[in-house]
Amino acid sequence: MFSKTCEYGLRAVIYIAQQAKTNEKIGITAIADAIDSPQAFTAKILQQLTKNNIVQSIKGPFGGFYIDEQNLQNISLNNIVQVLEGNRIYTGCGLGLHQCNAEKPCPLHFKFIEIRENLKKMLENTTLLELSSDKSITDYYLKN
Amino acid sequence: MFSKTCEYGLRAVIYIAQQAKTNEKIGITAIADAIDSPQAFTAKILQQLTKNNIVQSIKGPFGGFYIDEQNLQNISLNNIVQVLEGNRIYTGCGLGLHQCNAEKPCPLHFKFIEIRENLKKMLENTTLLELSSDKSITDYYLKN
DNA sequence: AGCATTAAGGATAAACTTATCTTTTAATGC
DNA sequence: GCATTAAAAGATAAGTTTATCCTTAATGCT
Structure with missing residues (x-):
């Protein structure tokens, strides 16, 4: 469904969000450990998410990643997926046609639109x- | 959503199915041309689908691929996807956890199940x- | 039987994704 | 200012998917 990049990205952001209340920045080592992902790779992903203002970061001692109150309220998973996968998930054709739309639909076009719309929502x-x-913190898991 | 393998496979099978009535086998060159896919790669995919009895093939002059009446009635897209992608689309975790189920769900588990169930159906x-x-033949496209 | 035709099978290459390592930049405390 | 810490940035490696090419096997025709 999603790329590894997106999977790690989602898990990382969710984890950071869950730590937001403590008002402490959280380092990449702790994050990678908490979500069981390759550290350097996850760092790259968070770098990308920082550039796109999904999460915030600060360097140096006691630095790390965090999410401010405003983002906590405004950011949805959709925003993260958009950054990491672009919008091909929402617009791409199920059969891989370059142009597939209501005028020139592939045989699955209208059926796919429904599913994708559900996912998007x-x-x-x-x-x-x-x-x-x-x-959410107590009932769900970010690694196993 | 799907891999290239699956996209080409679906398009190829749909095309072959659409030619079934003529009762003529159709060659890989004609198929790749009709669905605008890399020929050798598509051949590999059809090889796999032939092994799994989704389509039938016959070698030699006037040989090619075809789908018999029984398969035309019994095969659904689900069968093709299963062969080409396995069942990870239906069972895999949205966040990439190796084990994710009702007992140890990821934060998206129950929401994802719904979407996947829709896709599967x-x-x-x-x-x-x-x-x-x-x-279907006149209203929909397999290439653009 | 021999030849032409077409899919099957195997080997290899190209492209892309995933992952790691090293250096640089920024922030903090002394 | 200097040392320390941690993210950013760049380079490179490993792995997987996508794609091509070449040889082999099966079929039909003459």
Whole structure:
């Protein structure tokens, strides 16, 4: 479904969001450890997310990644996926046609649109705030 | 969403299905041309689909690929995807966790299940027979 | 039987994704 | 200012997917 980049990115951001309340920055080592991902690779991904203002970071001692209150409320999973996968997930043709639309549809076009729309809505409606709730932290896992 | 392998495979099979009525085998050159895919690569994919009894093939002059009446009725897109992608699309975790289930769910587990279930149903309910109907042939495109 | 034709199979190459390592830049405390 | 810490940035390596090419096997025709 998603690329590794996107999977690690989502897990990392969710984890950072869950730590947001402590108001402490969290380092890449801790993050990679918490979500069980390759550290250097995850660092690259977070670099990209920082550039795109999904998460914030600060260098130096006691530095690390964090998410401010505003982003916690405004960022949804959709935003993260957009940065890491572009919008091909939402616009790409199920059969891989370069142009596939209502005028020149592939045989699956209209059926696919439905599924994708569901996915999009789900990602749009899932906010970092929701995923950083106490219940979410205790009931769900980011590694196994 | 799907791999190139799966995209080409689906398009190839749909095209072959659409030619089924003529009762003529259709060669790899004609198929690759009709669906605008790399010929040798598509041949490999069809080889795999032939082994798994999705399509049939016959060598030699006037040989090629075809789909018999029974498969036309029984094969759904789901069967093709299963062969070419395995079942990871249906079972894999959205966040890439190796084990993710109702007991140890990732934060997206239950939301993802819904989406995947929709996709699965759609693929199961879309048969080659439907896709080879006259309307389907005239109204939809397999290349652009 | 011999030849032409077409898919199957194997080997290899190109492109892209995933992953790691090293150097540079920025922030903090002394 | 200097040492230390941690992210940013750049270079490179490993692995996987996508793609091509060449040889082999099967089929039909003469």
